[in-house]
Amino acid sequence: MGKNKSALITGITGQDGSYLAELLIEKKYKVYGLVRRTSTESNERIQHLLNKIELIDGDLIDQNSIINAIKQADPDEIYNLAAQSFVKTSWQQPILTGEVTGLGVIRMLEGIKTVNDKIRFYQASSSEMFGKVHEIPQKETTPFHPRSPYGVAKVYGHYITQNYRESYGIFGCNGILFNHESPRRGIEFVTRKISNAIARIHLGLQKEISLGNLDSKRDWGFAGDYVRAMWLMLQQEKPEDYVIATGETHSIRDFLDIAFKRIDIEDWSNYVKQDPRFMRPAEVDLLLGDASKARKNLGWKPEVNFKQLVDMMVDNDIKMNKLLNK
Ligand code: NAP
Ligand code: F7E
Numbered sequence: 001m002g003k004n005k006s007a008l009i010t011g012i013t014g015q016d017g018s019y020l021a022e023l024l025i026e027k028k029y030k031v032y033g034l035v036r037r038t039s040t041e042s043n044e045r046i047q048h049l050l051n052k053i054e055l056i057d058g059d060l061i062d063q064n065s066i067i068n069a070i071k072q073a074d075p076d077e078i079y080n081l082a083a084q085s086f087v088k089t090s091w092q093q094p095i096l097t098g099e100v101t102g103l104g105v106i107r108m109l110e111g112i113k114t115v116n117d118k119i120r121f122y123q124a125s126s127s128e129m130f131g132k133v134h135e136i137p138q139k140e141t142t143p144f145h146p147r148s149p150y151g152v153a154k155v156y157g158h159y160i161t162q163n164y165r166e167s168y169g170i171f172g173c174n175g176i177l178f179n180h181e182s183p184r185r186g187i188e189f190v191t192r193k194i195s196n197a198i199a200r201i202h203l204g205l206q207k208e209i210s211l212g213n214l215d216s217k218r219d220w221g222f223a224g225d226y227v228r229a230m231w232l233m234l235q236q237e238k239p240e241d242y243v244i245a246t247g248e249t250h251s252i253r254d255f256l257d258i259a260f261k262r263i264d265i266e267d268w269s270n271y272v273k274q275d276p277r278f279m280r281p282a283e284v285d286l287l288l289g290d291a292s293k294a295r296k297n298l299g300w301k302p303e304v305n306f307k308q309l310v311d312m313m314v315d316n317d318i319k320m321n322k323l324l325n326k
Contacts, residue, residue: 083100
Protein backbone atom coordinates (compact mmCIF):
# COMPACT_ATOMS: atom_id res chain seq x y z
CA MET A 1 0.00 0.00 0.00
CA GLY A 2 1.36 3.45 -0.98
CA LYS A 3 1.86 6.28 1.46
CA ASN A 4 -1.17 8.51 2.12
CA LYS A 5 -1.09 11.79 0.22
CA SER A 6 -0.61 15.10 1.96
CA ALA A 7 -1.90 18.58 1.17
CA LEU A 8 -1.28 22.13 2.32
CA ILE A 9 -4.34 24.41 2.22
CA THR A 10 -3.92 28.18 2.42
CA GLY A 11 -7.13 29.89 3.54
CA ILE A 12 -8.12 26.80 5.57
CA THR A 13 -10.09 28.99 8.02
CA GLY A 14 -12.30 30.30 5.18
CA GLN A 15 -15.51 28.87 3.73
CA ASP A 16 -13.88 26.73 1.02
CA GLY A 17 -10.87 25.80 3.15
CA SER A 18 -13.11 24.15 5.73
CA TYR A 19 -15.07 22.09 3.16
CA LEU A 20 -11.89 21.10 1.31
CA ALA A 21 -10.20 20.02 4.56
CA GLU A 22 -13.23 17.78 5.31
CA LEU A 23 -13.06 16.24 1.83
CA LEU A 24 -9.31 15.54 1.99
CA ILE A 25 -9.55 14.05 5.49
CA GLU A 26 -12.28 11.76 4.15
CA LYS A 27 -9.85 10.77 1.38
CA LYS A 28 -7.21 9.93 4.03
CA TYR A 29 -4.91 12.85 3.26
CA LYS A 30 -2.62 14.30 5.88
CA VAL A 31 -3.92 17.89 5.89
CA TYR A 32 -1.88 20.98 6.78
CA GLY A 33 -3.35 24.47 6.89
CA LEU A 34 -1.56 27.81 6.65
CA VAL A 35 -2.98 30.30 9.16
CA ARG A 36 -2.09 33.93 9.66
CA ARG A 37 -1.74 35.55 13.04
CA THR A 38 -4.81 37.43 14.25
CA SER A 39 -5.52 38.85 17.70
CA THR A 40 -8.48 36.51 18.07
CA GLU A 41 -8.44 33.07 16.44
CA SER A 42 -10.55 32.56 13.33
CA ASN A 43 -10.91 28.79 13.69
CA GLU A 44 -14.71 28.73 13.92
CA ARG A 45 -15.23 26.87 10.63
CA ILE A 46 -12.55 24.24 11.35
CA GLN A 47 -13.15 23.81 15.09
CA HIS A 48 -14.49 20.28 14.51
CA LEU A 49 -11.36 19.35 12.52
CA LEU A 50 -8.62 20.70 14.78
CA ASN A 51 -7.55 17.28 16.05
CA LYS A 52 -7.32 15.94 12.48
CA ILE A 53 -5.25 18.67 10.82
CA GLU A 54 -1.97 20.46 11.46
CA LEU A 55 -1.87 24.26 11.38
CA ILE A 56 1.26 26.12 10.33
CA ASP A 57 1.78 29.86 10.91
CA GLY A 58 2.29 31.92 7.80
CA ASP A 59 1.00 34.78 5.71
CA LEU A 60 0.69 35.21 1.95
CA ILE A 61 2.48 38.52 2.31
CA ASP A 62 5.57 36.90 3.88
CA GLN A 63 7.66 34.88 1.38
CA ASN A 64 9.87 33.18 3.99
CA SER A 65 6.87 32.01 5.99
CA ILE A 66 5.52 30.34 2.85
CA ILE A 67 8.81 28.60 2.04
CA ASN A 68 9.06 27.37 5.63
CA ALA A 69 5.45 26.14 5.60
CA ILE A 70 6.00 24.20 2.36
CA LYS A 71 9.20 22.67 3.80
CA GLN A 72 7.42 21.72 7.02
CA ALA A 73 4.36 20.19 5.35
CA ASP A 74 6.29 18.61 2.44
CA PRO A 75 2.94 18.19 0.62
CA ASP A 76 1.98 16.41 -2.61
CA GLU A 77 -0.61 19.08 -3.31
CA ILE A 78 -1.12 22.75 -2.44
CA TYR A 79 -4.52 24.44 -2.63
CA ASN A 80 -4.14 28.22 -2.65
CA LEU A 81 -7.46 29.46 -1.31
CA ALA A 82 -6.19 32.38 0.79
CA ALA A 83 -7.18 35.82 -0.46
CA GLN A 84 -8.70 39.14 0.44
CA SER A 85 -11.86 37.78 -1.14
CA PHE A 86 -14.51 40.46 -0.55
CA VAL A 87 -14.98 42.47 -3.75
CA LYS A 88 -16.35 45.62 -2.03
CA THR A 89 -13.33 45.84 0.30
CA SER A 90 -11.02 45.68 -2.70
CA TRP A 91 -11.89 49.32 -3.52
CA GLN A 92 -11.14 50.39 0.04
CA GLN A 93 -7.92 48.32 0.31
CA PRO A 94 -6.76 47.90 -3.29
CA ILE A 95 -3.07 47.58 -2.51
CA LEU A 96 -3.56 45.00 0.22
CA THR A 97 -5.84 43.10 -2.17
CA GLY A 98 -3.14 43.20 -4.85
CA GLU A 99 -0.52 42.00 -2.36
CA VAL A 100 -2.51 39.05 -1.00
CA THR A 101 -4.88 38.04 -3.81
CA GLY A 102 -2.43 38.80 -6.64
CA LEU A 103 1.19 38.68 -5.51
CA GLY A 104 0.37 36.02 -2.90
CA VAL A 105 0.01 33.58 -5.79
CA ILE A 106 3.52 34.13 -7.13
CA ARG A 107 4.89 33.79 -3.60
CA MET A 108 3.26 30.35 -3.43
CA LEU A 109 4.63 29.42 -6.86
CA GLU A 110 8.12 30.65 -5.94
CA GLY A 111 7.84 28.55 -2.78
CA ILE A 112 7.06 25.47 -4.88
CA LYS A 113 9.90 26.24 -7.31
CA THR A 114 12.33 26.62 -4.39
CA VAL A 115 11.26 23.67 -2.23
CA ASN A 116 9.91 21.02 -4.61
CA ASP A 117 8.72 21.71 -8.15
CA LYS A 118 6.79 18.42 -8.28
CA ILE A 119 4.12 19.69 -5.88
CA ARG A 120 0.74 20.03 -7.63
CA PHE A 121 -0.81 23.49 -7.29
CA TYR A 122 -4.45 24.61 -7.33
CA GLN A 123 -5.14 28.34 -7.76
CA ALA A 124 -8.53 29.75 -6.73
CA SER A 125 -9.35 31.80 -9.82
CA SER A 126 -12.72 33.51 -10.05
CA SER A 127 -15.61 34.35 -12.36
CA GLU A 128 -14.99 37.97 -11.25
CA MET A 129 -12.23 37.94 -13.91
CA PHE A 130 -14.98 37.96 -16.59
CA GLY A 131 -16.47 41.15 -15.05
CA LYS A 132 -18.10 43.09 -17.86
CA VAL A 133 -18.74 39.91 -19.78
CA HIS A 134 -17.70 39.52 -23.40
CA GLU A 135 -19.94 36.51 -24.01
CA ILE A 136 -22.77 34.56 -22.37
CA PRO A 137 -22.24 31.98 -20.98
CA GLN A 138 -18.61 32.36 -19.90
CA LYS A 139 -16.18 29.52 -20.49
CA GLU A 140 -12.41 28.90 -20.26
CA THR A 141 -11.74 30.82 -23.50
CA THR A 142 -13.89 33.89 -22.70
CA PRO A 143 -11.74 37.08 -22.54
CA PHE A 144 -11.30 38.71 -19.12
CA HIS A 145 -12.61 42.19 -18.28
CA PRO A 146 -12.32 42.56 -14.50
CA ARG A 147 -14.36 45.29 -12.81
CA SER A 148 -12.73 45.59 -9.37
CA PRO A 149 -9.23 45.63 -7.84
CA TYR A 150 -10.12 42.11 -6.63
CA GLY A 151 -10.92 40.94 -10.18
CA VAL A 152 -7.70 42.48 -11.48
CA ALA A 153 -5.64 40.76 -8.76
CA LYS A 154 -7.26 37.40 -9.62
CA VAL A 155 -6.37 37.89 -13.29
CA TYR A 156 -2.72 38.29 -12.24
CA GLY A 157 -2.91 35.10 -10.14
CA HIS A 158 -4.48 33.25 -13.05
CA TYR A 159 -1.88 34.27 -15.62
CA ILE A 160 1.09 33.76 -13.30
CA THR A 161 -0.10 30.20 -12.61
CA GLN A 162 -0.30 29.60 -16.37
CA ASN A 163 3.11 31.23 -16.79
CA TYR A 164 4.83 29.00 -14.18
CA ARG A 165 3.21 25.99 -15.85
CA GLU A 166 4.64 27.07 -19.21
CA SER A 167 8.00 28.36 -17.90
CA TYR A 168 8.91 25.68 -15.34
CA GLY A 169 6.54 22.79 -16.01
CA ILE A 170 4.83 23.26 -12.64
CA PHE A 171 1.60 21.26 -12.35
CA GLY A 172 -0.61 24.31 -11.75
CA CYS A 173 -4.38 24.42 -12.36
CA ASN A 174 -6.70 27.41 -12.26
CA GLY A 175 -10.23 26.64 -11.13
CA ILE A 176 -12.39 29.48 -12.45
CA LEU A 177 -15.11 29.11 -9.86
CA PHE A 178 -18.38 30.98 -10.08
CA ASN A 179 -20.02 32.16 -6.83
CA HIS A 180 -20.49 29.37 -4.34
CA GLU A 181 -22.20 29.69 -1.02
CA SER A 182 -23.11 27.68 2.08
CA PRO A 183 -24.12 28.12 5.71
CA ARG A 184 -20.39 28.84 6.27
CA ARG A 185 -20.31 31.79 3.85
CA GLY A 186 -18.96 35.03 5.34
CA ILE A 187 -21.76 37.21 6.67
CA GLU A 188 -20.82 40.20 4.44
CA PHE A 189 -21.58 38.36 1.16
CA VAL A 190 -25.07 38.99 -0.17
CA THR A 191 -26.49 35.45 0.14
CA ARG A 192 -25.53 34.97 3.77
CA LYS A 193 -26.41 38.57 4.62
CA ILE A 194 -29.92 37.82 3.32
CA SER A 195 -30.32 34.37 4.88
CA ASN A 196 -29.17 35.64 8.26
CA ALA A 197 -31.41 38.73 8.14
CA ILE A 198 -34.43 36.64 7.11
CA ALA A 199 -33.81 34.22 9.96
CA ARG A 200 -33.68 37.17 12.37
CA ILE A 201 -36.85 38.73 10.88
CA HIS A 202 -38.58 35.35 11.31
CA LEU A 203 -37.51 35.24 14.96
CA GLY A 204 -38.56 38.86 15.62
CA LEU A 205 -34.94 39.99 16.14
CA GLN A 206 -34.75 42.38 13.18
CA LYS A 207 -37.26 44.39 11.15
CA GLU A 208 -35.65 44.94 7.75
CA ILE A 209 -32.55 44.46 5.63
CA SER A 210 -30.51 47.09 3.73
CA LEU A 211 -29.06 46.02 0.41
CA GLY A 212 -27.40 47.54 -2.65
CA ASN A 213 -28.03 46.54 -6.28
CA LEU A 214 -30.85 43.97 -6.49
CA ASP A 215 -30.61 43.46 -10.24
CA SER A 216 -27.20 41.84 -10.65
CA LYS A 217 -27.26 38.16 -11.55
CA ARG A 218 -24.99 35.40 -10.33
CA ASP A 219 -24.44 31.71 -11.07
CA TRP A 220 -24.68 30.45 -7.48
CA GLY A 221 -23.67 26.94 -6.44
CA PHE A 222 -22.94 25.08 -3.20
CA ALA A 223 -19.38 25.30 -1.83
CA GLY A 224 -19.39 21.62 -0.81
CA ASP A 225 -19.84 20.65 -4.48
CA TYR A 226 -17.15 23.06 -5.68
CA VAL A 227 -14.29 21.77 -3.49
CA ARG A 228 -14.72 18.34 -5.15
CA ALA A 229 -13.86 19.99 -8.46
CA MET A 230 -10.66 21.47 -6.98
CA TRP A 231 -9.47 18.04 -5.89
CA LEU A 232 -10.43 16.43 -9.22
CA MET A 233 -8.34 18.99 -11.16
CA LEU A 234 -5.18 17.94 -9.32
CA GLN A 235 -5.82 14.21 -9.97
CA GLN A 236 -5.68 14.52 -13.79
CA GLU A 237 -2.74 13.56 -15.99
CA LYS A 238 -2.31 17.09 -17.34
CA PRO A 239 -2.67 20.44 -15.55
CA GLU A 240 -5.45 22.52 -17.10
CA ASP A 241 -7.85 25.33 -16.23
CA TYR A 242 -11.56 24.70 -15.68
CA VAL A 243 -14.75 26.73 -15.28
CA ILE A 244 -16.88 25.44 -12.39
CA ALA A 245 -20.49 26.66 -12.39
CA THR A 246 -24.09 25.45 -12.30
CA GLY A 247 -25.16 26.88 -15.68
CA GLU A 248 -28.08 28.79 -14.10
CA THR A 249 -28.19 32.48 -13.25
CA HIS A 250 -30.44 34.28 -10.76
CA SER A 251 -30.82 37.88 -9.61
CA ILE A 252 -30.60 39.05 -6.00
CA ARG A 253 -34.39 39.51 -6.29
CA ASP A 254 -34.78 35.80 -7.16
CA PHE A 255 -32.70 34.92 -4.09
CA LEU A 256 -34.94 37.16 -1.94
CA ASP A 257 -38.10 35.55 -3.40
CA ILE A 258 -37.08 32.03 -2.45
CA ALA A 259 -35.51 32.96 0.89
CA PHE A 260 -38.57 34.94 2.06
CA LYS A 261 -40.90 32.14 0.88
CA ARG A 262 -39.05 29.85 3.30
CA ILE A 263 -40.52 31.93 6.14
CA ASP A 264 -43.89 32.19 4.36
CA ILE A 265 -43.52 35.80 3.17
CA GLU A 266 -44.57 36.30 -0.47
CA ASP A 267 -44.27 40.09 -0.76
CA TRP A 268 -40.96 41.19 0.76
CA SER A 269 -41.01 44.81 -0.45
CA ASN A 270 -41.63 46.22 3.05
CA TYR A 271 -38.68 44.31 4.51
CA VAL A 272 -35.98 45.36 2.03
CA LYS A 273 -34.44 48.85 1.87
CA GLN A 274 -32.00 49.96 -0.79
CA ASP A 275 -28.93 51.70 0.59
CA PRO A 276 -26.32 53.41 -1.61
CA ARG A 277 -23.60 52.34 0.88
CA PHE A 278 -23.85 48.83 -0.55
CA MET A 279 -23.54 49.86 -4.20
CA ARG A 280 -20.20 49.38 -5.98
CA PRO A 281 -18.17 51.85 -8.09
CA ALA A 282 -18.34 49.33 -10.94
CA GLU A 283 -20.70 46.36 -11.03
CA VAL A 284 -20.55 42.90 -12.54
CA ASP A 285 -24.08 42.68 -13.93
CA LEU A 286 -24.38 39.10 -15.07
CA LEU A 287 -22.42 35.90 -14.56
CA LEU A 288 -23.38 32.57 -16.08
CA GLY A 289 -20.87 29.77 -16.42
CA ASP A 290 -20.49 26.93 -18.90
CA ALA A 291 -18.82 24.05 -17.05
CA SER A 292 -19.04 21.53 -19.90
CA LYS A 293 -15.25 21.00 -19.95
CA ALA A 294 -15.33 20.01 -16.26
CA ARG A 295 -18.33 17.74 -16.84
CA LYS A 296 -16.52 16.00 -19.69
CA ASN A 297 -12.92 15.78 -18.38
CA LEU A 298 -13.50 15.62 -14.61
CA GLY A 299 -16.93 13.96 -14.53
CA TRP A 300 -17.95 16.83 -12.21
CA LYS A 301 -21.46 18.15 -11.75
CA PRO A 302 -23.19 20.05 -8.96
CA GLU A 303 -25.47 18.05 -6.63
CA VAL A 304 -27.26 20.92 -4.83
CA ASN A 305 -29.64 23.14 -6.82
CA PHE A 306 -30.47 26.82 -6.28
CA LYS A 307 -33.60 26.33 -4.15
CA GLN A 308 -31.93 23.65 -2.02
CA LEU A 309 -29.01 26.03 -1.43
CA VAL A 310 -31.21 28.98 -0.40
CA ASP A 311 -33.36 26.79 1.88
CA MET A 312 -30.25 25.22 3.45
CA MET A 313 -28.86 28.67 4.27
CA VAL A 314 -32.09 30.09 5.70
CA ASP A 315 -32.77 26.94 7.78
CA ASN A 316 -29.25 26.97 9.17
CA ASP A 317 -29.44 30.64 10.12
CA ILE A 318 -32.76 30.11 11.89
CA LYS A 319 -31.15 27.33 13.91
CA MET A 320 -28.01 29.37 14.69
CA ASN A 321 -29.94 32.48 15.70
CA LYS A 322 -32.23 30.44 17.95
CA LEU A 323 -29.18 29.02 19.73
CA LEU A 324 -27.51 32.44 20.01
CA ASN A 325 -30.62 34.05 21.44
CA LYS A 326 -31.72 31.28 23.82
P1 NAP B 1 -12.97 33.37 2.51
O1 NAP B 1 -14.04 32.66 3.28
O2 NAP B 1 -12.95 34.86 2.51
O3 NAP B 1 -11.55 32.83 3.06
C1 NAP B 1 -10.36 33.49 2.77
C2 NAP B 1 -9.23 32.83 3.52
O4 NAP B 1 -7.99 33.51 3.22
C3 NAP B 1 -9.37 32.88 5.06
O5 NAP B 1 -8.92 31.65 5.58
C4 NAP B 1 -8.41 33.99 5.44
O6 NAP B 1 -7.91 33.87 6.75
C5 NAP B 1 -7.30 33.75 4.43
N1 NAP B 1 -6.39 34.89 4.27
C6 NAP B 1 -6.71 36.17 3.98
N2 NAP B 1 -5.60 36.93 3.91
C7 NAP B 1 -4.56 36.12 4.16
C8 NAP B 1 -3.15 36.31 4.22
N3 NAP B 1 -2.58 37.53 4.02
N4 NAP B 1 -2.34 35.25 4.48
C9 NAP B 1 -2.90 34.02 4.69
N5 NAP B 1 -4.22 33.77 4.66
C10 NAP B 1 -5.04 34.81 4.39
O7 NAP B 1 -12.98 32.90 0.98
P2 NAP B 1 -13.72 31.63 0.29
O8 NAP B 1 -15.09 32.05 -0.09
O9 NAP B 1 -13.50 30.42 1.09
O10 NAP B 1 -12.90 31.55 -1.09
C11 NAP B 1 -11.70 30.80 -1.18
C12 NAP B 1 -10.88 31.30 -2.35
O11 NAP B 1 -11.63 31.17 -3.56
C13 NAP B 1 -10.49 32.77 -2.28
O12 NAP B 1 -9.23 32.89 -2.91
C14 NAP B 1 -11.55 33.48 -3.11
O13 NAP B 1 -11.04 34.70 -3.61
C15 NAP B 1 -11.76 32.43 -4.20
N6 NAP B 1 -13.08 32.40 -4.83
C16 NAP B 1 -14.20 32.34 -4.06
C17 NAP B 1 -15.44 32.23 -4.67
C18 NAP B 1 -16.70 32.11 -3.86
O14 NAP B 1 -17.78 32.31 -4.43
N7 NAP B 1 -16.63 31.75 -2.58
C19 NAP B 1 -15.53 32.16 -6.08
C20 NAP B 1 -14.35 32.21 -6.83
C21 NAP B 1 -13.13 32.31 -6.19
P3 NAP B 1 -8.64 34.56 8.06
O15 NAP B 1 -9.63 33.55 8.54
O16 NAP B 1 -7.51 34.79 8.98
O17 NAP B 1 -9.30 35.82 7.56
O1 F7E C 1 -22.09 40.18 -4.19
C1 F7E C 1 -24.85 42.56 -4.92
C2 F7E C 1 -23.44 42.98 -5.28
O2 F7E C 1 -20.49 40.25 -2.29
C3 F7E C 1 -22.96 39.60 -5.14
C4 F7E C 1 -16.80 36.52 -3.80
O3 F7E C 1 -16.80 35.22 -3.25
O4 F7E C 1 -18.03 35.77 -5.71
C5 F7E C 1 -18.06 36.69 -4.64
O5 F7E C 1 -18.09 38.03 -5.13
C6 F7E C 1 -23.84 40.66 -5.79
C7 F7E C 1 -23.10 41.90 -6.30
O6 F7E C 1 -20.29 38.46 -4.10
C8 F7E C 1 -25.50 43.72 -1.55
O7 F7E C 1 -23.42 44.31 -5.80
C9 F7E C 1 -26.48 43.82 -3.47
O8 F7E C 1 -23.60 42.25 -7.55
O9 F7E C 1 -22.10 38.31 -2.48
P1 F7E C 1 -21.25 39.31 -3.16
P2 F7E C 1 -19.43 38.84 -5.39
O10 F7E C 1 -19.08 40.27 -5.42
O11 F7E C 1 -20.16 38.28 -6.57
C10 F7E C 1 -16.91 35.88 -6.60
C11 F7E C 1 -17.03 34.80 -7.65
C12 F7E C 1 -15.61 35.90 -5.90
O12 F7E C 1 -14.59 35.45 -6.42
C13 F7E C 1 -15.54 36.71 -4.64
O13 F7E C 1 -14.42 36.31 -3.85
O14 F7E C 1 -24.76 41.13 -4.82
N1 F7E C 1 -25.33 43.11 -3.64
N2 F7E C 1 -26.59 44.20 -2.19
C14 F7E C 1 -24.70 43.03 -2.47
N3 F7E C 1 -23.55 42.43 -2.11
C15 F7E C 1 -23.16 42.48 -0.82
N4 F7E C 1 -22.03 41.86 -0.43
N5 F7E C 1 -23.92 43.17 0.13
C16 F7E C 1 -25.09 43.80 -0.19
O15 F7E C 1 -25.73 44.40 0.67
